[in-house]
Amino acid sequence: MYRVKQIEAEADLAGFSQWLKEQGVEHRITEEGDSQVLWLENPDHADPVLHALERFLSEPELRERVNEVVSSPVFVGGRWQPSPRHAPLVLAMIVIGVVVSFFTELGQNRLATYLMIIDPTVYNWGSMAERIQALSVTLSNGEIWRLLTPDFLHFSWAHIVFNAVMLWFLGSQIEWFDGRQRLLLLFAVVSVLSNGLQYLVSGPLFGGLSGVVYGILGYCWLSQRRRPRFQFPPALVTFAVAWMVVGFTPFTEMLGLGRMANEAHLGGFLSGLALAVILPVSKKAPHQGGA
Template identity: 30%
Template sequence: MRRIGEFDQEKSALKFWSFLKGQGIDSTLEKDDDDQKWSIWVAEEDKIDRSIEELRAFLADPEAKKFISIASNTVAKTKDTENEQKHPTKRKSQGFKEYNLRERWGSRDRSPGVLTLSLIITCVTVFLLSGLGKNTELVGKFFISEKLDGQLSEFTSGQIWRIFTPIFLHFNFLHIAFNMLWLHDLGSQIEKKKGPKHFISFVLILAAVSNLAQFLVAGPAFGGMSGVVYGLFGYVWVKCKYDPGDGFFIDSFVAIIMFGFFIACFIGVFGGVANWAHAGGLIVGLAWGYGSALRWNLGKS
């Protein structure tokens, strides 16, 4: 779901929203009580470009024939809205959804996406089967390489999956709890808003880059989902700053904690951390998010 525009006047917002509904475009109308603006959100990604074109046409000529046809319906809905505001105990069922935007973020769907849940289950299963990361024989099968010579001999011999499998390894309860909580929150947002194909492609790229970065600098003895988590975090953080219409959310205090932990690990406050996996994932996530936001903002101009 993406916010395609906002209106200062409720009547205009209702009129355009009604037009979108008449065109079979699944959309939502929301009121932000802080600045008294009405936002239009379009649910389906493949209809966003068309919706934006229609919005531009509407703003250029709101009295065009194709928009006039729904005027009477708009007036009726506007009156219903006014009645609801005057008599909140007698709220009627409406054809649009009106929310306070802060409540939207506070009550957002927190259930994990299917792929996100699958990744969490896989990590927990590997953690338990590996004896909490202490079964060296099994753990070695998930390393990029079981040899300490700095070569990718297993990968070059056809074991391509080793580029990705270190993300499933965790070595203590705090390690896996931290990563799974962030994977649940950030991964679910991206999977639900961008779709499972986009999400799994992103995760695989983050895994490959973060794992290779750590391997090339420090060797094969590492594991964890944290490189991917930092990539997801970087993506969501940038989208919140430069493309808020995409609907992602991360609390500013949480962002400070994530960046603070990243720096603390790099300067040696915490030992035994795959810092280059964190860095590789974060850089890719920031770049991916900024590229996505830039394309969207250029497309609007």
């Protein structure tokens, strides 16, 4: 072992030591009088480890993040890997989407019209004025659920699988770190705004959790800058925004992917960003369900 650093005894290095283990760095921390000493098996690791240690000791937010990750049961080897018991609300959303897709035959039977934002077989919706009138009558009849139920309509299994994967990866983190009430609020607000925009621009023939996924992504990305806690590759946001822009072109139809719910994606993403600004950053401990 090579002696590489002496640190004051008051410094809590438990989280840093666990992080080093997960990185495969062989080391030992010993006590010498009023100090702690960091030893490394491989001296080639000294420079990067010392740099990481300096940041760990000098940046409280980074230290909190490291300690949170290494002590959390939803991180395995430093990677976000929750089980269903860690995010039951997200799991329920996915299950509902799968069940609805099955019973509506991927949006092809009469049942699907009861879940669209308006019933397209009852109302005229060719113009903006007609769409506003149809929605006003629908809501005045008490069919408020229609603002949310388009989320669970999907028109291909590939579509719901992709949405389910993204919702599980990002939504489960919000449910764990920010609580179920925060996730429910995000779901409700993003759904209403993304579905509403899509309907007003293009009519009622749409569905899917994509708007919610874009809203959750926007929330995670911007809220992460205020308090680091979520884990996702930065390139994911770049890819998602680029794909949203591509959706407004004829390219997806040329590829045989059909027309995307572009306004729902845009409305979802913008509403997620807005909620990240408006809502206070949660300070609650994970899995307590607070807003």
